[in-house]
Each structure stands twice: as C-alpha cells, then as structure tokens.
Amino acid sequence: MGPITLDHYVFLSAALFCLGVAGVLIRRNILVMFMSLEIMLNAVNLLLGSIAAFRGDAAGQVFVFFIMLVAAAEIAVGLAVMVMVYRNTGSIDLKDLSNLKW
Amino acid sequence: MKNLLVVLIPLLPLLGFAVSGLFGKRLGKSATGLLASGMVLLSFLCAAALAMLHFRTGDSAIVVNLFSWIRMPGLSIPMGLLVDPLSLMMVFVVTGIGFLIHVYSIGYMHDDDGVARFFSYLNLFTFFMLVLVLADNFAVLFIGWEGVGLCSYLLIGFWFKNHAFNGAAVKAFVVNRIGDAGFLLGLFLMAMTFGSLSFAEVFSRAASFGSGAPAITLITLFLFIGASGKSAQIPLYTWLPDAMAGPTPVSALIHAATMVTAGVYLVIRSNALYALAPLTMAIIAAVGLATAIWAGLIALSQRDIKKVLAYSTVSQLGFMFLALGMGAWSTGFFHVFTHAFFKALLFLGAGSVIHALSGEQDIRRMGGLRKALPVTYATMLAGTLAIAGIPPFAGFFSKDEIFAKVFEHAPALWAIALAGAFVTSFYMFRLFFLVFHGEFRGDATAKHHLHESPKVMTAPLVVLALGALGAGFAGLPEIFGAPHWISDFLAPVTGRGESHLSHATEWMLMGASVATGLLALLFAWVRYGVKGRVPAEDASVTGVARWSLGKFFIDELYDRAIVKPLFRFSAWIHDVLDRRGLDGAVGAIAGISPWLGQQVRLLQTGNTAFYLFAMALGVFLILFVATLR
Numbered sequence: 001m002g003p004i005t006l007d008h009y010v011f012l013s014a015a016l017f018c019l020g021v022a023g024v025l026i027r028r029n030i031l032v033m034f035m036s037l038e039i040m041l042n043a044v045n046l047l048l049g050s051i052a053a054f055r056g057d058a059a060g061q062v063f064v065f066f067i068m069l070v071a072a073a074e075i076a077v078g079l080a081v082m083v084m085v086y087r088n089t090g091s092i093d094l095k096d097l098s099n100l101k102w
Numbered sequence: 103m104k105n106l107l108v109v110l111i112p113l114l115p116l117l118g119f120a121v122s123g124l125f126g127k128r129l130g131k132s133a134t135g136l137l138a139s140g141m142v143l144l145s146f147l148c149a150a151a152l153a154m155l156h157f158r159t160g161d162s163a164i165v166v167n168l169f170s171w172i173r174m175p176g177l178s179i180p181m182g183l184l185v186d187p188l189s190l191m192m193v194f195v196v197t198g199i200g201f202l203i204h205v206y207s208i209g210y211m212h213d214d215d216g217v218a219r220f221f222s223y224l225n226l227f228t229f230f231m232l233v234l235v236l237a238d239n240f241a242v243l244f245i246g247w248e249g250v251g252l253c254s255y256l257l258i259g260f261w262f263k264n265h266a267f268n269g270a271a272v273k274a275f276v277v278n279r280i281g282d283a284g285f286l287l288g289l290f291l292m293a294m295t296f297g298s299l300s301f302a303e304v305f306s307r308a309a310s311f312g313s314g315a316p317a318i319t320l321i322t323l324f325l326f327i328g329a330s331g332k333s334a335q336i337p338l339y340t341w342l343p344d345a346m347a348g349p350t351p352v353s354a355l356i357h358a359a360t361m362v363t364a365g366v367y368l369v370i371r372s373n374a375l376y377a378l379a380p381l382t383m384a385i386i387a388a389v390g391l392a393t394a395i396w397a398g399l400i401a402l403s404q405r406d407i408k409k410v411l412a413y414s415t416v417s418q419l420g421f422m423f424l425a426l427g428m429g430a431w432s433t434g435f436f437h438v439f440t441h442a443f444f445k446a447l448l449f450l451g452a453g454s455v456i457h458a459l460s461g462e463q464d465i466r467r468m469g470g471l472r473k474a475l476p477v478t479y480a481t482m483l484a485g486t487l488a489i490a491g492i493p494p495f496a497g498f499f500s501k502d503e504i505f506a507k508v509f510e511h512a513p514a515l516w517a518i519a520l521a522g523a524f525v526t527s528f529y530m531f532r533l534f535f536l537v538f539h540g541e542f543r544g545d546a547t548a549k550h551h552l553h554e555s556p557k558v559m560t561a562p563l564v565v566l567a568l569g570a571l572g573a574g575f576a577g578l579p580e581i582f583g584a585p586h587w588i589s590d591f592l593a594p595v596t597g598r599g600e601s602h603l604s605h606a607t608e609w610m611l612m613g614a615s616v617a618t619g620l621l622a623l624l625f626a627w628v629r630y631g632v633k634g635r636v637p638a639e640d641a642s643v644t645g646v647a648r649w650s651l652g653k654f655f656i657d658e659l660y661d662r663a664i665v666k667p668l669f670r671f672s673a674w675i676h677d678v679l680d681r682r683g684l685d686g687a688v689g690a691i692a693g694i695s696p697w698l699g700q701q702v703r704l705l706q707t708g709n710t711a712f713y714l715f716a717m718a719l720g721v722f723l724i725l726f727v728a729t730l731r
Contacts, residue, residue, distance in 0.1 A: 025714055025715055028711070095709075097710055098710070100708050101707055
C-alpha cells in the first residue's frame with residue numbers, strides 16, 4: 001500500500017456521491033432519501049477539503065463550512081416539511097405524495 | 103365686408119344648430135324655434151345684403167378661400183366659397199323658403215317632445231345645403247352633398263320609435279349612397295383627368311377636350327348617377343316616397359324644395375362639362391322624361407296625401423332633368439325656383455290638413471275641408487293651380503318654357519311631356535277635390551276636431567301662395583316682350599340660350615299646355631267633384647290601376663332582384679368566409695396552444711421518484727454533452 005494521494009480522496013468522494021444519488025433514486029422512504037442527500041453533500045465537502053489541502057489554499061475549507069451551515073438549515077426545513085407531510089398523510093412514503101399532478 | 107357676409111351665410115345656421123342642439127331643452131320650445139328661424143332669416147338677410155353690394159360693384163363672382171384643405175402633389179383643394187348668380191339664387195331659395203318652413207314648424211311641431219332636436223337638425227340641414235350651393239369646388243360641394251344626405255336620414259327617422267320610419271330613413275340613406283358612389287367615381291376621374299376639382303379650372307380645361315370626349319362623357323355620367331340618387335330619378339327614385347315618413351315640414355324643406363333639387367343644381371353648375379357630352383345629355387333627357395311620366399302614373403292612384411305629393415315631386419324633378427337634357431340650363435333652374443315655392447306650399451298645406459285631422463293622411467277619410475280650413479284651402483288652390491300649369495301661376499311659366507325648349511329640340515318628346523303635364527294636372531286636382539270638396543268622410547270625432555291651423559302655420563302658407571302666384575313673373579316668355587329676369591341673371595353661369603321658335607309656334611305651345619292642364623282639371627272635377635267618386639279599397643282594385651296603386655311593384659322588384667340576393671350573399675359571406683374561413687383560421691391557430699399544453703401536461707405525473715430520475719438523467723446528459731466538447 002502506497003501513501004494516500006489526492007486520487008484516493010477523489011475516488012472516495014465520487015463513490016460516496018454515487019451512493020447518495022443511487023439512494024435518492026432508489027429508496028422510497030423520504031427520511032432515507034434525505035440521508036442519501038446528506039451523503040451527497042458530504043461527498044462534495046470531502047472533495048473540497050482534500051483539494052484545498054492539496055493546493056494549500058484555505059478557500060476550499062471555508063467553502064466546506066458554508067456548505068455545512070446551509071446543510072444544517074436545509075435539514076431543519078426539510079425535517080419540518082417531513083413532519084407536516086407525516087401529519088397530513090400518516091406516512092412518509094414517497095408514493096403517497098403524488099397529488100401534484102394534472 | 104363681402105367676404106364676411108359670404109362666410110356668415112352658412113355659419114349662422116351652424117351656430118343655430120349648435121345652440122339649439124346643446125341648450126335647446128333649457129331654452130324651451132318657443133325660444134328654440136325662434137332662434138332656429140332667426141338664424142335662417144339672418145342668413146337670408148346676409149345674402150340680401152350681399153346681393154345689394156354685389157350688384158353695385160358689378161362683379162360676376164366672389165370667391166372666398168377660407169383655408170387650404172387638401173394639399174398633395176398634383177392636386178390642391180382649398181376650402182373655398184363661391185358666390186355667383188346661380189349660387190346666390192339657390193341661397194335665396196334655401197334660406198327664404200327654409201325660413202318660412204322653420205316658422206311653420208314652430209306651430210306644426212309644437213306638441214312634439216323633440217322640438218329642440220328637430221330645429222337643430224333643420225338648422226344643420228340648412229348649413230349643409232348652403233355649403234353645397236356655395237361650394238367653390240366639387241370636393242366642398244361633396245361635403246354639403248353628404249351633409250344634406252345625413253340630415254335627410256336624421257329627419258326622415260325623426261320619430262325613431264316607429265320601426266317603419268327608421269326603415270324608410272335607412273332606405274333613403276342607402277339609395278343615396280348608391281348615387282354618391284357614382285358621384286365619387288366622377289370626382290376621382292375628374293381629379294385624374296384635369297388635376298383639379300375647382301369649378302373654374304375644370305371647366306376651362308375641359309373646353310380643350312372637345313365635344314364627345316370619352317373622359318368627359320364618363321365623368322358627366324358618373325356625376326349624373328349622383329344627381330339621380332339625390333334628385334330621385336329612375337332607377338333611384340324609390341327612396342323619396344318613403345321619405346314621407348318624416349315630419350311634414352321636413353318633406354317640404356328637404357324632399358321638395360331644396361335637397362332633391364341638388365342634383366339639378368349639380369348639373370346646371372357643371373353645364374360646361376355637360377355641354378361637351380351629347381350622349382349624357384340624351385340620357386338625362388330620356389331619364390328625366392321617363393321619370394316624369396312614370397312617377398305621374400303612380401301618383402294617379404295613391405291614397406296618402408303626402409305620397410301623392412312625393413310622386414309629384416319625383417315627376418317634377420323629371421321635368422327639370424328633361425329641360426337640362428335639352429341644354430336649357432336656366433330653364434331647368436327656373437323650374438327649380440318656381441317648384442320650390444309651390445311644392446313647399448303644397449306640402450305645408452298638406453301638413454296643415456294632417457294637423458287638422460290629428461295625423462290622418464288617407465285622402466279617403468278627408469273631403470269637404472274647404473269650410474273648416476279656409477286659408478289652407480285657398481293657398482292649396484294656388485299651389486295646385488301652379489303645379490298644374492294654369493296661368494298666371496308660377497308653374498305655368500316654367501313648365502311652358504321647358505315644353506318650348508323640348509319642342510324646339512324634339513317634338514316627339516314634347517308630345518309625351520304634354521301627356522305628363524296632363525297626368526300632373528289630373529292627379530293634383532284629384533287630390534284637391536278629394537280633400538277639400540264633397541262631404542267629410544272621416545268619423546264624427548274627427549269632424550268635431552276639425553280646425554284651421556294657427557297663424558304661425560298659415561302665415562307661411564300665405565307667403566308661399568303669393569310666391570306660387572308671382573314667382574313665374576321672374577321669367578316671362580319672350581313673346582310678352584318683358585325681360586326674362588332669371589335667364590338674364592344666370593347668363594354669366596349658364597350662358598344665354600337662344601330660342602328659334604316663331605311667335606306663332608310659341609303661342610300654339612302655350613295654348614296646348616294650358617288646354618291640357620284645364621282639360622285634366624275638368625276631368626278631375628267631373629270625376630271627383632261632381633260624381634264624388636272616392637278611391638276604392640285596395641283589395642278591389644284591378645287591372646292597370648292596380649299597377650299604379652302598387653307603384654308598378656318596383657319596390658318589390660328591387661327587393662327580389664337586389665336587396666334579397668344581397669342579403670343572401672351577405673349571409674353567405676358571414677357564414678362561410680367569416681365564420682368558417684376567418685374565424686376558423688384564427689380559432690385553429692389559437693387552438694394549437696391548448697392542444698400542446700394538453701400533451702405536455704401528461705408529463706406531470708405527480709410521481710416524485712420519476713421527477714428525481716428525470717432530474718438526474720438531465721444532469722447526466724448535460725455533463726455528458728459538456729464533456730464531448
């Protein structure tokens with residue numbers, strides 16, 4: 001095993017991102033889809049952090065903090081929406097949310 | 103000073119129109135009537151003052167250019183007024199007789215609610231008529247021409263709550279439009295040929311074309327189509343009898359004395375053109391004579407007092423055109439002049455009779471009105487004698503002059519025209535005896551109600567009766583040795599017609615026409631005065647009389663041949679071209695948007711997973727395409 005290089009980070013974050021996308025597309029439970037979404041966000045964070053370290057530039061890491069901040073806010077709103085969905089439909093299954101159509 | 107007077111002549115009635123139209127209700131009935139009459143009288147006085155000044159300086163014409171109206175390359179039309187002997191005479195007829203009819207209307211329309219509207223329309227009519235006769239070019243003349251048509255429409259349909267009256271108004275307007283289309287074509291052709299519409303320029307340039315030039319023949323024919331619409335000649339005469347739906351003073355002013363003579367005026371005004379178009383002249387003579395006889399035959403058996411007079415107007419206009427067709431311009435005008443007096447008188451007299459009978463117009467329910475309406479009786483007698491051509495009443499002189507001119511050019515036509523004069527005299531005395539002699543044929547309440555009209559109505563009758571008696575002396579025949587005042591006065595415009603008839607022939611012609619008139623009088627007297635015959639009920643009329651009573655069914659013919667097919671054609675255009683063609687195309691184009699939306703909205707399934715998949719796929723595709731570059 002050689003030293004851990006930037007390539008490893010890039011592949012790891014790409015793999016995490018694909019896992020996230022697959023989770024969002026495949027799972028029907030909104031909570032799990034939400035978690036998959038977080039995985040995608042964190043995959044991007046990981047990439048930003050590693051590239052920042054590689055280039056010796058702090059800007060990327062500052063970006064990571066911003067993203068985490070926005071993600072926290074997004075989770076607050078998302079969970080609130082989910083609570084309301086559950087109260088109105090008695091379920092958090094995606095297939096029950098099909099009223100917005102023609 | 104003179105220019106101001108010229109402008110004031112038409113402007114005063116316009117002012118009267120504005121004031122009585124805007125404030126008439128507030129002024130009250132009598133004040134509005136006085137104002138409207140006063141404006142026309144002032145206009146008359148302006149014309150009189152102008153005539154005095156004019157004669158003193160001895161100019162032949164005054165031209166006032168108010169402003170430049172239309173200016174474009176090759177054609178410039180000023181808003182110009184022209185006062186020459188012809189227009190001055192017409193102004194006197196319009197304002198003089200117009201004033202009397204305004205005064206008469208104060209009495210006649212007294213019980214009507216729309217007095218203010220009535221007088222404002224009458225004043226507006228006077229304004230447009232004055233513009234028509236004072237115009238310095240054909241375009242300004244056309245303004246007046248259309249304006250009087252509009253006022254005619256407004257006044258025929260004055261009692262607009264009656265549906266039939268509105269129909270008559272529309273008919274008058276539409277038939278006039280047909281004539282006006284011809285007039286307009288004539289104007290366009292004239293502007294193209296001569297590059298001008300001014301009387302003076304057109305006439306002087308036309309002279310170089312020579313006699314019988316196709317362009318001039320065509321222009322004069324088009325103008326004559328316009329004239330035959332306005333002056334109710336065959337084939338466009340059908341509107342005038344229907345126009346009797348308007349109040350009687352309107353019939354007297356517009357449909358007897360002034361507006362319907364506009365066509366005659368137009369031809370006289372353009373005599374320089376017509377003199378160059380012998381073909382048109384022949385057509386005018388033929389149409390005039392045919393109309394004179396035709397309308398006279400219809401008048402023979404009409405039952406409505408105003409209808410008889412209407413057809414007699416059509417017939418008399420025919421005689422005027424007959425004279426014009428002979429090239430006897432001043433003679434034609436002379437008949438316009440005398441006709442204005444006696445026909446206005448006859449209409450106003452008929453109005454007085456209708457007034458006394460509370461609106462009854464059927465002569466079968468009149469009779470014996472001589473005692474109840476002495477003034478109306480006497481004045482109507484004067485009018486009837488005048489139209490029948492009994493000397494020394496006005497109609498005798500003018501009609502005799504027409505006949506002399508016709509005899510000079512075409513003795514065969516003269517014989518037919520004489521028959522027309524016989525018919526005229528017969529139907530007028532038939533009307534006269536049926537209305538005023540014999541026993542009253544109405545019911546008891548109507549008999550009880552009979553009364554002579556108020557002074558405000560009888561005074562104009564008396565004045566007009568004096569006119570019907572004296573107007574003829576303005577044009578004494580040559581054989582009496584007196585000057586022919588009218589033809590001398592008009593000579594600068596119409597030229598001087600020379601008579602080649604010997605004195606013996608003239609005496610013979612005069613005797614023949616007087617004898618004809620008296621013979622018809624005698625026939626009418628025996629039939630309706632002595633035997634006391636009354637026109638039969640409509641259903642029992644058979645044979646030739648039925649054709650006369652049914653007006654030769656020309657209205658029905660027009661209805662079948664022109665109006666109905668036109669309606670069907672319009673309905674077809676409406677259904678096929680408009681509804682299916684235009685509306686269909688627009689509707690189809692508009693229909694594309696909803697249809698597309700209909701298709702696209704199927705994508706909105708409401709399935710969030712599908713949306714997510716579509717989004718991911720989209721991102722993938724975008725990135726994929728981006729890497730290809």
